[in-house]
Amino acid sequence: MSGPTAILLENIVFGYNPRKPVLRVSKLAVQAGKRVFLYGPSGSGKTTLLGIITGVLKPQSGACTVLGKEMTKMSAPARDRHRGEEMGYIFQSFNLIPYLTVRQNVALPCQIHKRRRQHIVARSVNKEVERLVTRLGLESHIDHNVKKLSTGQQQRVAIARAVIGRPSLVIADEPTSALDTDRRSEFMDLLFEVCDEAQATLVFVSHDRSLMERFDEHLALTDITQASAPITELNQVPA
Amino acid sequence: MTILRLAFQSLRSRMFTTGLTIFSIALSVLLLVGVDRIRRGTQVGFEGTLSQTDLVVGARGGSLPLLLYAVFHIGTANNDISYASYEHFANHPAVLWTIPLSMGDSHRGFRVVATDDNFYEHYRYRGDHSVQVAEGRRPEGIFEAALGSTVAEQLHYHLGQQIILSHGLEGSFLKHTADPYTVVGILAHTATPVDRAIYITLWGDEAMHLGWQNGAPPLVETPESQIHKSDLHIKTISAFLLRTKSRMSTLFLQREINTYKAEPLTAIIPAFTLEDLWTVLSAADVALSLVSGAVLVVGLLVMLTALYTALNERRREIAILRTLGLHVRQIFGLFILESTLISALGAALGLAGAYALLFAVRNPVENQYGIPLAMVGLSARVGYYMIAVVGAGALLGFIPAIRAYRNALVDGLNAG
Numbered sequence: 001m002s003g004p005t006a007i008l009l010e011n012i013v014f015g016y017n018p019r020k021p022v023l024r025v026s027k028l029a030v031q032a033g034k035r036v037f038l039y040g041p042s043g044s045g046k047t048t049l050l051g052i053i054t055g056v057l058k059p060q061s062g063a064c065t066v067l068g069k070e071m072t073k074m075s076a077p078a079r080d081r082h083r084g085e086e087m088g089y090i091f092q093s094f095n096l097i098p099y100l101t102v103r104q105n106v107a108l109p110c111q112i113h114k115r116r117r118q119h120i121v122a123r124s125v126n127k128e129v130e131r132l133v134t135r136l137g138l139e140s141h142i143d144h145n146v147k148k149l150s151t152g153q154q155q156r157v158a159i160a161r162a163v164i165g166r167p168s169l170v171i172a173d174e175p176t177s178a179l180d181t182d183r184r185s186e187f188m189d190l191l192f193e194v195c196d197e198a199q200a201t202l203v204f205v206s207h208d209r210s211l212m213e214r215f216d217e218h219l220a221l222t223d224i225t226q227a228s229a230p231i232t233e234l235n236q237v238p239a
Numbered sequence: 240m241t242i243l244r245l246a247f248q249s250l251r252s253r254m255f256t257t258g259l260t261i262f263s264i265a266l267s268v269l270l271l272v273g274v275d276r277i278r279r280g281t282q283v284g285f286e287g288t289l290s291q292t293d294l295v296v297g298a299r300g301g302s303l304p305l306l307l308y309a310v311f312h313i314g315t316a317n318n319d320i321s322y323a324s325y326e327h328f329a330n331h332p333a334v335l336w337t338i339p340l341s342m343g344d345s346h347r348g349f350r351v352v353a354t355d356d357n358f359y360e361h362y363r364y365r366g367d368h369s370v371q372v373a374e375g376r377r378p379e380g381i382f383e384a385a386l387g388s389t390v391a392e393q394l395h396y397h398l399g400q401q402i403i404l405s406h407g408l409e410g411s412f413l414k415h416t417a418d419p420y421t422v423v424g425i426l427a428h429t430a431t432p433v434d435r436a437i438y439i440t441l442w443g444d445e446a447m448h449l450g451w452q453n454g455a456p457p458l459v460e461t462p463e464s465q466i467h468k469s470d471l472h473i474k475t476i477s478a479f480l481l482r483t484k485s486r487m488s489t490l491f492l493q494r495e496i497n498t499y500k501a502e503p504l505t506a507i508i509p510a511f512t513l514e515d516l517w518t519v520l521s522a523a524d525v526a527l528s529l530v531s532g533a534v535l536v537v538g539l540l541v542m543l544t545a546l547y548t549a550l551n552e553r554r555r556e557i558a559i560l561r562t563l564g565l566h567v568r569q570i571f572g573l574f575i576l577e578s579t580l581i582s583a584l585g586a587a588l589g590l591a592g593a594y595a596l597l598f599a600v601r602n603p604v605e606n607q608y609g610i611p612l613a614m615v616g617l618s619a620r621v622g623y624y625m626i627a628v629v630g631a632g633a634l635l636g637f638i639p640a641i642r643a644y645r646n647a648l649v650d651g652l653n654a655g
Contacts, residue, residue: 047652056561056651077566084564089652091562094555097245099252108563111241173652 006032006169006201007053012062014052023048028224035202037212040221046205050173054087055079067168085115088162088170093178095158096146103129103142106160116165132160136190152183159191166198173205242569246576256545261585263538268589270531271624276597278524284611287365288431289509293489296496297478299503306512309340309478312350312432319475324502333488336361338480341444344404349390350436351404353444364431374398375424381442385424389434398422418447431611445471539635542581546639557647567647574640575633582632586625
């Protein structure tokens, strides 16, 4: 399925210190609706690249169009809103707000953003949370504090929160690296299922190439990024 | 709204430190408000005790002691005044009424006040309230007494009870055992020192001390049955209250009494003397308020420490909130809200505590020290305290909030 472009990065130059660029991307394009596997060794600038795509970081030059919006021309709050409304994000671990229950964590995007609220399938946010949590097999934990959950369960809650209100783009930053092999494939299955349901583009970052064949498209970070700095300096970039 | 809920839930998850912080702020607010309210409550209580009296007259001496013993039954009269002088001013053309008061005896810690019918007719408190007899009647005979409501309540006395009065105040071993008094009346509750006194007639006071010389009893006290009003001559009283026919003449009359040739007297205007009392006490008030203020600073610093030390553990939380689309400014707001919530809760709790305390200590203070303490509403000063506490809390919240804001900017999605 090939459709409009979900992500288009062109001639991006970024440095935490503007005089010392740590990341250059001449071109990165992701078609809407695709499952994209982005791989590269740690320190290759994965998290920096994701920061640019989500609009948390602003490149010094270049164009970054995500879901139809040119992020470099938007104000910081506008980028934040765009991210919250249109993107779901899953970290490697500790995805959840520790003082909220499973239900409260999953409902958060809908409470913060009207657009996410409008795109739910069930009749109410609460019902939608219950639907998703049940879908991910966590219904018995729905009102538990998230600290009582295992890492695998926490990652599943993170999926639910990332896809609630059907965002157009789901970004997962090494979401399986804290899981053992069994849990890993179970996690991948669930992630694919709910992303398909939400019709979201999936950008999946990992250094674990064994997961690669399940994706439509594979991108090597080393191919799309060229750093101006030598590799030793790149390694010092906060990962 | 979401931010407020987050702030609330975040605080609740750190129940222990949050609770301690709120408690320490509440405690300091309680002190601040408590000091102020007790000050105000005492003022209202004192001012409400006496109304419509233009002058209080006693023997030559300090105006504050005169007011305190004559009206509030605190301390003792150093000298008596002659009944002749009293009669002179009672019949003065500018005077509307007078209430003679003679004190010096007690019964189980309660003052005995000898007076006459004028007290029941003319004494006024809190505007236009007068002393009412709840049970029985006014004392008329020599050995009759009326009890203030607190006296009757605490000693479980009833009409017809025989009581023995002691010479001087509590603990005196000189008892007027030969002359027991009969309770013929119980006065209605007034929430003034009247409740804590026993009222007898001027004749009764004189009869008690029949045959006494220079403060020492006679070898054999005259038994009650042998004393008759006709044998008694009222020679002295302790003080008297006075109302002028026209307020305009108060100052002239005061001057006339103060320069009375026949006897050295002091006349005071009660409201002015009370003002003096508040001036004296205001130093203590300031000192206490400063201490409470220092406690408040400590409370707020405890909050700052608690919020600041939690910051490192919360970097991850901030990164998550960022991915959910919160701006750095909203992160900033979250932290400000937390400190504001803590200080607001502390302030509210402290305020409630202060009033609970005021309510609780009211009766003991009145009973123990005879200080009338009125329940008073909020004041501008309390309002300022509340605003200051919440404002300072919010302002202090800037310190962790700025740090969180910078963390959010620097960390991006990286924290963990």
